[in-house]
Amino acid sequence: MNSIKTYFRNNIRQYGMVIALFLIMLLFQILTRGILFKPANITNLILQNSYVLILAIGMLLCVLTGNIDLSVGSVVAFVGAIAAVIMVDMNMPVAPAILISLLVGVLVGAFHGLFIAYFRVPPFIVTLAGMLTFRGLTMVILKGQTKAPFEKSFQAIAAGYLPGRDWTIGPFNAIALILGILFSALFIISILRGRRNKVKYGFEILPFGFEVIRIFIVVVAINWLTLSLALYNGIPIIMVLLIGLVLLYTFITQKTIFGRHIYALGGNEKAAKLSGVKTKRVMFLVYTNMGLLSALAGMVVAGRLNAATPKAGNMFELDAIASCFIGGASASGGVGTVVGAIVGALVMGVLNNGMSIMGVSVDWQQAIKGLVLLGAVCFDVYTKSKSQAA
Numbered sequence: 457m458n459s460i461k462t463y464f465r466n467n468i469r470q471y472g473m474v475i476a477l478f479l480i481m482l483l484f485q486i487l488t489r490g491i492l493f494k495p496a497n498i499t500n501l502i503l504q505n506s507y508v509l510i511l512a513i514g515m516l517l518c519v520l521t522g523n524i525d526l527s528v529g530s531v532v533a534f535v536g537a538i539a540a541v542i543m544v545d546m547n548m549p550v551a552p553a554i555l556i557s558l559l560v561g562v563l564v565g566a567f568h569g570l571f572i573a574y575f576r577v578p579p580f581i582v583t584l585a586g587m588l589t590f591r592g593l594t595m596v597i598l599k600g601q602t603k604a605p606f607e608k609s610f611q612a613i614a615a616g617y618l619p620g621r622d623w624t625i626g627p628f629n630a631i632a633l634i635l636g637i638l639f640s641a642l643f644i645i646s647i648l649r650g651r652r653n654k655v656k657y658g659f660e661i662l663p664f665g666f667e668v669i670r671i672f673i674v675v676v677a678i679n680w681l682t683l684s685l686a687l688y689n690g691i692p693i694i695m696v697l698l699i700g701l702v703l704l705y706t707f708i709t710q711k712t713i714f715g716r717h718i719y720a721l722g723g724n725e726k727a728a729k730l731s732g733v734k735t736k737r738v739m740f741l742v743y744t745n746m747g748l749l750s751a752l753a754g755m756v757v758a759g760r761l762n763a764a765t766p767k768a769g770n771m772f773e774l775d776a777i778a779s780c781f782i783g784g785a786s787a788s789g790g791v792g793t794v795v796g797a798i799v800g801a802l803v804m805g806v807l808n809n810g811m812s813i814m815g816v817s818v819d820w821q822q823a824i825k826g827l828v829l830l831g832a833v834c835f836d837v838y839t840k841s842k843s844q845a846a
Contacts, residue, residue: 477799477803481806492809492810496688499688501809502695504809505805508779508804509701511749511779512776512783512801513794514776515779515780516792516797517746519786520791524773525583525773526583528772530591530594532769532772533590535561535755536757536769539606539758540763541603550607562744564751565743567586569742574736598765604763605762606758611759614755614756632686632691635682635691637679705794706793706795709793721739723790724790753769757769776801783797784796785836808821
């Protein structure tokens with residue numbers, strides 16, 4: 457029992473937000489009279505919040521260093537405008553246009569990283585300047601107008617589904633069912649392999665019975681999601697992209713030297729530097745990566761809207777920052793996970809979706825999301841003070 461208490465106390469941020477997400481979903485399922493969990497709405501929830509999930513992953517790395525990026529919403533609009541110009545006006549094929557758009561995002565991120573890491577300008581100032589600059593450049597490029605339409609293959613990135621929608625088993629999309637079983641098997645293998653490695657090196661582990669319960673809950677959640685999607689149009693392409701990003705950045709943050717250096721930088725920059733961490737390079741790469749993911753989110757937004765608009769990406773940076781803090785990242789840096797940021801983004805998404813279904817005004821939605829963010833940060837401060845006292 458002591459090991460169980462220690463485990464949950466050490467992971468209270470992550471599990472607390474997962475439980476909160478479950479309770480919020482259950483609450484809105486009751487308040488919306490079952491609409492929230494309908495297959496069409498589940499799919500819509502994923503498509504609507506895909507850009508927040510992508511930005512939250514990149515923003516987490518910034519938050520881990522103890523900083524934020526205020527420019528991501530403007531970069532989303534800027535890259536969307538660039539994509540529209542080269543595809544709609546210049547008739548460039550989709551593949552090279554995507555590569556150019558991603559390169560633009562990398563250059564924007566590198567521009568921010570250069571001033572932050574090497575010129576030592578505070579990230580708040582640099583990214584605030586970037587927010588104003590790239591919003592202005594978006595207006596210049598689009599001349600205050602909306603550019604549309606994009607090719608269908610480009611739209612499919614944000615609003616398309618995996619092929620094989622006609623391949624069904626009864627009322628269910630077969631590919632969605634197969635992927636649900638496959639992901640369940642991979643998750644079980646991953647947990648058991650990780651448990652075996654912890655035993656091998658003498659790390660503390662949960663009792664096997666509790667591990668089985670945890671596996672059962674996650675497997676049920678995976679298959680419930682894929683069953684819901686299987687009853688509609690199958691697996692959205694953007695969902696496959698999101699899963700790939702989550703797996704990639706989880707690996708980077710938890711299994712690579714670069715990931716450990718990010719945590720070290722956020723924990724104590726001076727100590728990290730004295731330990732041999734190239735802190736300037738790490739900071740530069742973190743903000744370059746944020747530019748890359750902002751560009752990806754910009755193309756997703758443009759593809760979903762089938763247009764590039766001057767107002768695209770408005771307030772996206774606040775959604776991404778809030779997702780990280782709600783998901784358990786520490787405002788002082790050095791604490792947080794990719795999965796936690798995704799959970800935080802889903803909390804925001806479910807709140808938006810549930811309140812919209814209920815007809816709650818946008819004004820009240822903003823107020824409620826602000827209170828949720830404040831509560832999450834207060835929870836972070838409280839748990840940190842408790843752990844220091846212990």
